[in-house]
Amino acid sequence: MIILGLTGSIGMGKTTAAKAFRSFGVPVHDADASIHKLLAVGGGAVRAVLAEFPAVEKNGGIDRQALGAIVFSDDLKLKQLEKILHPLVRKQKDAFLAQAARRGEKLVVLDIPLLLETGGDKQCDGVVVVSAPASIQKMRVLGRPGMTEARFLSILNHQMADREKRQMADFVVQTGLGRLHSLREIANIVRVAKSWRPSHWPPIHKNRQSR
Numbered sequence: 302m303i304i305l306g307l308t309g310s311i312g313m314g315k316t317t318a319a320k321a322f323r324s325f326g327v328p329v330h331d332a333d334a335s336i337h338k339l340l341a342v343g344g345g346a347v348r349a350v351l352a353e354f355p356a357v358e359k360n361g362g363i364d365r366q367a368l369g370a371i372v373f374s375d376d377l378k379l380k381q382l383e384k385i386l387h388p389l390v391r392k393q394k395d396a397f398l399a400q401a402a403r404r405g406e407k408l409v410v411l412d413i414p415l416l417l418e419t420g421g422d423k424q425c426d427g428v429v430v431v432s433a434p435a436s437i438q439k440m441r442v443l444g445r446p447g448m449t450e451a452r453f454l455s456i457l458n459h460q461m462a463d464r465e466k467r468q469m470a471d472f473v474v475q476t477g478l479g480r481l482h483s484l485r486e487i488a489n490i491v492r493v494a495k496s497w498r499p500s501h502w503p504p505i506h507k508n509r510q511s512r
Contacts, residue, residue, distance in 0.1 A: 302401060303408045303494050304424065308416035309431035310460050311453070312442035314476030314483070318431045319412045321487040328406055330397040332413040335390050340365055349385045354378075366447050373455040387419075408495050417469055418461050426497065429490060430470035432463055433477035 307322070307329070309315040319329045339346035340363035350368070351358055357368040372379040394411060401409045410429075413421050422428050433441075442453050467473050472493075474486045 302398075302406055303426050303497050304398070305408065305410045305490070305494055306416045306422050306425035306428045307410050307412045307431070308414060308428065308466065310438065310463050310466065311414075311456050312438040313431045313433050313463070314441075314474075315412065315414070315431045317476065317480070318429070318474055318483065318487060319410065321484055322410045322491070324484075325488060325491045327408050327410055327491060328397075328401050329410040329412050330394055332390055332394065332411070335393045336386060337365070339386065339389055340368075346385055346389055350382065353381050353385065370452070373452060373459065379459070408491065415460070417466055418459075422469070427471040427494060428469060429472045429474060430466045431474045431476050432467055433475065435463075437477045438463075 307315060307319060309318075319331060322329050336346075338344055340350065341347075342360065342362040344362065347361075347363060350363055354368060354371060357364045357371065359367070368382070372382050394413075398409065398411075411421070411425065413419075416422055416425075416428065439453070442448055443450065472486075472490045474483055474490070476483050
């Protein structure tokens with residue numbers, strides 16, 4: 302089973318790229334969606350998060366905007382949150398991979414915003430980075446509800462620069478050139494990745510030399 306890591310800085314079009322992979326029949330694990338479920342009412346992280354950040358409770362769940370405002374302005378608090386969430390997210394990711402392997406999937410995608418920052422690429426056979434011009438990125442992000450320029454800059458400061466991500470990628474998808482262009486690029490990635498020699502679960506990192 303080939304494992305592709307999908308990543309990109311905020312506002313670069315990663316969600317749209319993930320949908321495109323799914324449209325080509327490729328199973329995708331969405332790390333952000335996992336976190337949303339963990340922080341929702343009844344979620345597995347709610348109790349632990351509220352123990353550290355009691356002010357972010359909202360209707361029995363977590364107010365993610367309030368939580369983000371706290372952690373993205375304080376590195377120590379961000380690390381406290383990551384210590385709670387990361388093991389739970391990894392558990393869900395591993396379950397996704399194990400289930401996909403049992404089904405005999407040839408190719409799967411791990412959609413992880415901080416894939417490169419956290420070393421998650423070591424579990425992948427290849428890395429796909431979505432990218433767009435900074436002006437388009439800023440326009441997309443500032444159009445989101447509750448987003449401010451200060452918060453946008455704070456988030457960027459906690460992410461690897463787009464230039465560095467592109468340098469580490471096996472594939473770069475330019476999302477600022479229109480949806481059809483992105484779809485064609487992703488269709489080509491699916492075709493190429495499926496031609497690689499299958500790895501094993503758990504995979505050995507960097508099978509690229511054997512292709």
